[in-house]
Amino acid sequence: PSKKVEQWKYTTCNYCSTGCSIEIGLDADKKVVTTRGHAGADVNRGKLCIKGILEHELFDSPGRGSEPLIRDKHYEAFEKTSWDNALDVTAQKIKSIQAQYGKDSFAIVSSGQLMTEEFYTLGKLARGCIGTNNYDGNTTLCMASAVSGYKRSFGSDGPPGCYDDFEHTHCFMAFGSNLPEQHPIIYWRLKEALEKRKFPLIVVDPRVTMLAQFADIHLPITPGTDCVLINAMMFVIINEGLQDQSYIDAHTQGFDEVKALVQDYDPKSAQHICGIDEDTIRNVARIYAKAPAAMSIWTMGINQSTHGSDGVANINNLNLITGNIGKPGGTSLSITGQCNAMGTREWSSCSGLPGYRYLENADDRQEIADFWGIDPEFFPKKRGLAETDIFPAIETGEIKGMWIVATNPMTSMPNTARIRKALEKLDFLVIQDVYEDVETNQYSHVYFPASVWAEKEGCHTNTERRVNLISNVLPPYANSKPDFWIFNQVAKRFDNGKVIDFPDTPEGAFNEMKQLSKGKDxxxxxxxxxxxxxxxxxxxxxxxxxxxxxxxxxxxxxxxxxxxxxxRLYTDGKFQTKSGKANLLPIKFFNNNEQPCQDFPFWLNSGRVVEHFHTRTRTGKIGNCNKFSPTAYMEMNPDAANELGITHQSYVRLTSRRGDAVVMVQLTQRVPRNMVFIPFHFFDCVNRLTLGLLDPHSRQPAFKQCAVQIETV
Ligand code: SF4
Incomplete structure (x- = not known):
C-alpha cells in the first residue's frame, strides 16, 4: 500500500497505563499505514514508545480469530459455528452448570485490557444476569494491592496524584518501578522535569534497573522487605521531629500507634533485614522529610508481594506523616500496569459493584438494583473469589465452568503447570480473545473472536485518573465482534437480561456510568x-x-x-473514611516468603522488557518487537556464574519447588550474586517456577520472591 497518509484518526494506546494519545494514519484506500503520538496531548506531547509506534500492525497481525469456534471436548478439533449458536450454547451451558452445582460454580475472569464501557456491561451481565459471585479480573495479578492499600489508608481507591507532580516535587522516590521499560513515556515526563529542575531521584529495587542506573541514590533492597525500610525511615523522621505534625493532627488518625511501632525499627537493626545500611536509611529519611514536597511512586515491586497491601499502606504512612498528600509534588502515586486497570477498578464490578460501590454495603446494593431494575436480593452480600482463588476452586470441584476474557493465565499466573491442569478439568470453558492461538484456547469448548483495540470504541482511565477515548478507526476484522457486543448478546439470553436495559452503544453505557458517578461526596x-x-x-x-x-x-x-x-485528590485534607481523616496504620514486618536456601540458593525476580506487553499475545505478533526481544533470557551476576561454570549465552535449567525452565544466560552486573532475573512475558518460562503466595488483603501473588537452583544443560 501507498505510505502516503491522507487522514489521521484520533485514538488512545491500548498497552500500558501511561495513556498516550495516538493518531492513526490512513491512506487514500482507508488502509492503516502508520501511527504517531498526538502532539497536543498533555500526557505524551507527541511521543510514543516502541509499542505505541508499532501498534497499527495489530490490525492485520497473524493468529487473529475470524469465526466463532465450538467443540464438545477440548482435545477434539474445533468446528466453525455461527455467532447465534456459539452464544446459545454458552448461555445454555452456564445455566445448566449453575442449575446442577449452584450459581457460583461458573466463574468469569476478565482483564485490564477492555474498554471501561465493556467492563461496566460485563459487570451488569455477571452481577445482574448470570449472578455468579466468582467474577474477577487479572488486575488481581497487578494492581489489587494498590487498591487494597489505598482503601485501607484513605477509605477509597484512586491514585491521588498526577504526572504534573513531577514538575513540582523536590524529592522523587520509586519503589519497585522501572519506568524506562515499563512506562517509557512517564519516564520521559520525569526526565523532562529533571532537566528543568534538579531534585533527588531515589530508587528502591533489588536489581540495577534502567531507572536505578539514573538514580542519585539506589537502594538495592532485600526482596520483600520494603516495610522494614519504610518503618526505619519513619523511625528517623519521627525521632528527629521531622514529621509534619500539624498535617498529622488535622488530617490523620493512628499516629501514636505508628510512632510506637516504628521504635522497633531502628536503622541499626533494620539494616540487617532490608539490606540497606543504616547511614543510607537515615540520609534518605532526612532528604524525604525535609523536601518541601516529596512523592513516592511504585509498581509491581511493591504490589506483587505477600506484603503488597501493607507496602502500599506504609508508603501512604510515609507520605501522610510528612504532609505529602494532595499537594503539588507531594503524593503517593501507584503507577498502574495495564492500559485500563483503572477502568476495571472503577466500573467492572469485579470486586463489588460499579462506581466504587461494594457488595457488603446494603445501600450500594439497593442503589444499583434500583438503577438496573432488579431485586437487590439477586446480589451476593460479599465479594466472591479472586482470580488467584478461582483456579484452586477448580481443583476442588467447586467451580465447573469458566469464561476467560482477554487474559492469558497459562502464561501470567504463578505455577502455570497447576493452571494448565485446572483448565483441563473444567466441564466448560469459553475463551474470548482477539487471537485464536492464545495458549488458553487449547482447553476451551467455545471460542469467541473479539475485535482488537481501535476496531471498537470506548474509554480507558490511565494512571493519573485521566479518561480518554479509543475511537474505532477500522471495522472489526472478519467475523470478530467488539467485546461490548458479545456481552450484550449473552445478556439477552438470561431472564434478567430481558428486564435490565443494556444500551446498544458504548456511549449509551458511558451515559449510565455518568449518572451513577454523580454525587458531591x-x-x-x-x-x-x-x-x-x-x-x-x-x-x-x-x-x-x-x-x-x-x-x-x-x-x-x-x-x-x-x-x-x-x-489531585484530597487537596482539602478530607478523606473517604467515616471520620474524614486518613488512617495511619502500624505495619509490622513478618517474613513469610520462600527464601533462598542450600538447595535453592538464588532469588528469582521477574519483570518486563520495553518491547513486549504482558504475555505477548499482541506484541509477540509485531515483527520489530520480536526482532529486538526475540526470546526469554536470564540475567545472572558474572561472579555467581563463574562459581558454577556458567558462561554468557549458554543455556541453563532453573528448578524451583514447582517446576523447571530452560533459559539462555545473559551475564550482567544488573543483578546481585544471589539473584537472577527473567522477563515474565514468555510462555512456559518464569511462571513455571514462581510460587505465588498470596497477599492476605489483596489476594495478589508474590511473583518476585521465590527460590531456585541453577544447573548447566
Ligand atoms: Fe503505549 Fe504505554 Fe508506550 Fe505510551 S508508554 S505508547 S501508553 S505502551
Missing part, C-alpha cells in the same frame, strides 16, 4: 464528561463534575481550562 465523578469533550481535551481527569446550566452556557466555547478535571 464521590471522588469518581465523570458526570461532566462527553466523548466529544474527551477528544477535544485529549483526556480528562476525574473528578470532572457536571456543571450547572449557567456554567455550561458561560463555557460554551469550551476554553481549555473548562476541560480540565481535578489533577
Amino acid at each position: 464521590r471522588t469518581l465523578d465523570i458526570s461532566g464528561m462527553t466523548y466529544e469533550k474527551l477528544v477535544k481535551a485529549k483526556g480528562i481527569q476525574w473528578p470532572y463534575r457536571e456543571k450547572s446550566r449557567e456554567e455550561n452556557c458561560e463555557q460554551d466555547n469550551e476554553a481549555p481550562e473548562s476541560l480540565k478535571g481535578d489533577p
Whole structure:
C-alpha cells in the first residue's frame, strides 16, 4: 500500500497505563499505514514508545480469530459455528452448570485490557444476569494491592496524584518501578522535569534497573522487605521531629500507634533485614522529610508481594506523616500496569459493584438494583473469589465452568503447570480473545473472536485518573465482534437480561456510568464528561463534575481550562473514611516468603522488557518487537556464574519447588550474586517456577520472591 497518509484518526494506546494519545494514519484506500503520538496531548506531547509506534500492525497481525469456534471436548478439533449458536450454547451451558452445582460454580475472569464501557456491561451481565459471585479480573495479578492499600489508608481507591507532580516535587522516590521499560513515556515526563529542575531521584529495587542506573541514590533492597525500610525511615523522621505534625493532627488518625511501632525499627537493626545500611536509611529519611514536597511512586515491586497491601499502606504512612498528600509534588502515586486497570477498578464490578460501590454495603446494593431494575436480593452480600482463588476452586470441584476474557493465565499466573491442569478439568470453558492461538484456547469448548483495540470504541482511565477515548478507526476484522457486543448478546439470553436495559452503544453505557458517578461526596465523578469533550481535551481527569446550566452556557466555547478535571485528590485534607481523616496504620514486618536456601540458593525476580506487553499475545505478533526481544533470557551476576561454570549465552535449567525452565544466560552486573532475573512475558518460562503466595488483603501473588537452583544443560 501507498505510505502516503491522507487522514489521521484520533485514538488512545491500548498497552500500558501511561495513556498516550495516538493518531492513526490512513491512506487514500482507508488502509492503516502508520501511527504517531498526538502532539497536543498533555500526557505524551507527541511521543510514543516502541509499542505505541508499532501498534497499527495489530490490525492485520497473524493468529487473529475470524469465526466463532465450538467443540464438545477440548482435545477434539474445533468446528466453525455461527455467532447465534456459539452464544446459545454458552448461555445454555452456564445455566445448566449453575442449575446442577449452584450459581457460583461458573466463574468469569476478565482483564485490564477492555474498554471501561465493556467492563461496566460485563459487570451488569455477571452481577445482574448470570449472578455468579466468582467474577474477577487479572488486575488481581497487578494492581489489587494498590487498591487494597489505598482503601485501607484513605477509605477509597484512586491514585491521588498526577504526572504534573513531577514538575513540582523536590524529592522523587520509586519503589519497585522501572519506568524506562515499563512506562517509557512517564519516564520521559520525569526526565523532562529533571532537566528543568534538579531534585533527588531515589530508587528502591533489588536489581540495577534502567531507572536505578539514573538514580542519585539506589537502594538495592532485600526482596520483600520494603516495610522494614519504610518503618526505619519513619523511625528517623519521627525521632528527629521531622514529621509534619500539624498535617498529622488535622488530617490523620493512628499516629501514636505508628510512632510506637516504628521504635522497633531502628536503622541499626533494620539494616540487617532490608539490606540497606543504616547511614543510607537515615540520609534518605532526612532528604524525604525535609523536601518541601516529596512523592513516592511504585509498581509491581511493591504490589506483587505477600506484603503488597501493607507496602502500599506504609508508603501512604510515609507520605501522610510528612504532609505529602494532595499537594503539588507531594503524593503517593501507584503507577498502574495495564492500559485500563483503572477502568476495571472503577466500573467492572469485579470486586463489588460499579462506581466504587461494594457488595457488603446494603445501600450500594439497593442503589444499583434500583438503577438496573432488579431485586437487590439477586446480589451476593460479599465479594466472591479472586482470580488467584478461582483456579484452586477448580481443583476442588467447586467451580465447573469458566469464561476467560482477554487474559492469558497459562502464561501470567504463578505455577502455570497447576493452571494448565485446572483448565483441563473444567466441564466448560469459553475463551474470548482477539487471537485464536492464545495458549488458553487449547482447553476451551467455545471460542469467541473479539475485535482488537481501535476496531471498537470506548474509554480507558490511565494512571493519573485521566479518561480518554479509543475511537474505532477500522471495522472489526472478519467475523470478530467488539467485546461490548458479545456481552450484550449473552445478556439477552438470561431472564434478567430481558428486564435490565443494556444500551446498544458504548456511549449509551458511558451515559449510565455518568449518572451513577454523580454525587458531591464521590471522588469518581465523570458526570461532566462527553466523548466529544474527551477528544477535544485529549483526556480528562476525574473528578470532572457536571456543571450547572449557567456554567455550561458561560463555557460554551469550551476554553481549555473548562476541560480540565481535578489533577489531585484530597487537596482539602478530607478523606473517604467515616471520620474524614486518613488512617495511619502500624505495619509490622513478618517474613513469610520462600527464601533462598542450600538447595535453592538464588532469588528469582521477574519483570518486563520495553518491547513486549504482558504475555505477548499482541506484541509477540509485531515483527520489530520480536526482532529486538526475540526470546526469554536470564540475567545472572558474572561472579555467581563463574562459581558454577556458567558462561554468557549458554543455556541453563532453573528448578524451583514447582517446576523447571530452560533459559539462555545473559551475564550482567544488573543483578546481585544471589539473584537472577527473567522477563515474565514468555510462555512456559518464569511462571513455571514462581510460587505465588498470596497477599492476605489483596489476594495478589508474590511473583518476585521465590527460590531456585541453577544447573548447566
Ligand atoms: Fe503505549 Fe504505554 Fe508506550 Fe505510551 S508508554 S505508547 S501508553 S505502551
